Amino acid sequence: MNFSTLKTNELSFYLGNMKEKDNKFYFINQNEEGQFPILEIGKLFTNILNYDFHIWANIIRNSEDQEPNEYIHTIIKATKEKYDEVFSILLNNLVINLLKQLSKSNNYETFFSKLYQDMKIDNLYKKHYGNYPTNQSSIKEIFYGFVPYVGTHLNLYKAFLKSFFEEGKNNNINIQMFPNSLSMGYKILPKIDIQGKTHYFQEFFTVDNLLDLSMFEVLKIQERNICIQKCENCNNYFIAKSKQNKYCDNIVLDTGKTCKELSREKAYNKKVRTKWA
Numbered sequence: 001m002n003f004s005t006l007k008t009n010e011l012s013f014y015l016g017n018m019k020e021k022d023n024k025f026y027f028i029n030q031n032e033e034g035q036f037p038i039l040e041i042g043k044l045f046t047n048i049l050n051y052d053f054h055i056w057a058n059i060i061r062n063s064e065d066q067e068p069n070e071y072i073h074t075i076i077k078a079t080k081e082k083y084d085e086v087f088s089i090l091l092n093n094l095v096i097n098l099l100k101q102l103s104k105s106n107n108y109e110t111f112f113s114k115l116y117q118d119m120k121i122d123n124l125y126k127k128h129y130g131n132y133p134t135n136q137s138s139i140k141e142i143f144y145g146f147v148p149y150v151g152t153h154l155n156l157y158k159a160f161l162k163s164f165f166e167e168g169k170n171n172n173i174n175i176q177m178f179p180n181s182l183s184m185g186y187k188i189l190p191k192i193d194i195q196g197k198t199h200y201f202q203e204f205f206t207v208d209n210l211l212d213l214s215m216f217e218v219l220k221i222q223e224r225n226i227c228i229q230k231c232e233n234c235n236n237y238f239i240a241k242s243k244q245n246k247y248c249d250n251i252v253l254d255t256g257k258t259c260k261e262l263s264r265e266k267a268y269n270k271k272v273r274t275k276w277a
Contacts, residue, residue, distance in 0.1 A: 006072070006099060006100055008093040008096050009029075009089050009093060009208065010185075010207070011029055011090075012027065012028045012205070012206045013025045013028065013205055013206075013207075014028070014202055015220070018224060023040060023220075023224055024038050025038070025039040025040075025086075027039070027086065037085050037086055040239060041226055042221050042239040043239065044086065044087065044214050045161065045218065046228065046236070046237040046238055047087050048157070048214060049161060049162060050236045051083065051087070053154045053155060053158075056082065056091060059075055060095070063075055072096075090208070090209065090213060091210060093208050094209075107135060108134055109134045157211065157214075161214070161218070165228060182215055182216055183209060183212050184205055184206065184207045185207070186203070186204070187203075188201050188202070189202050189204060226239060227239070227240045229243065229246065229248075231246070231247055231250070232263075233259035233262060233263060234248065236248060238250070247259040
């Protein structure tokens, strides 16, 4: 299979009006149901911190015995089932981009060596996984090489984002994880509000890379003073209305109640016990 023919899915979007506190990404790509995805600014960031990337690594690993066409199809389908829409598209783009880079390489060993050295994880890879795939490697062995790269890369990036947002904590994460530039498209189109009889211009952005969109989102989180908190019950990150919000709206397994509801019950029960003590 010629991996260079694989195509990534480019996402196009515009931002909600900052003055109206409309902090959302509005995507203009229709999904399979004919809907246009809407993503709250900060959601991609919290997804990266909360998602278990071992699940995705297992999707890749469990598909490696298949033929190339089936392999790609299985990864894309399984990723859509495990993660939300925008996130799954960008994860699948990551695999496709890596496969396209691989197809352009005349020497697999050189390709992997440079890939891992660029990400500063060369020694870590060799310690856990041994030698790089060579030109004599089978397709299965070559595909398997993507698993540790993608998993380690995303986990390093997750650690970087945590340290970036958690003030006052020292860390040794390579600051080169923060890019000097983003590979995003940008254009301005004139719009007409017929009802209000006004003309205005709308900014549109295009992106096909998870890290580029997440870094762009980091800038918008800061620009719009969006509050990201860590839930004191489940330890997941969430978008909060203020720093006083300590609990998220995620439903806790087997309870049918959110972390916020459980915290209120706990506070009430404590108050009752104190009153009758």
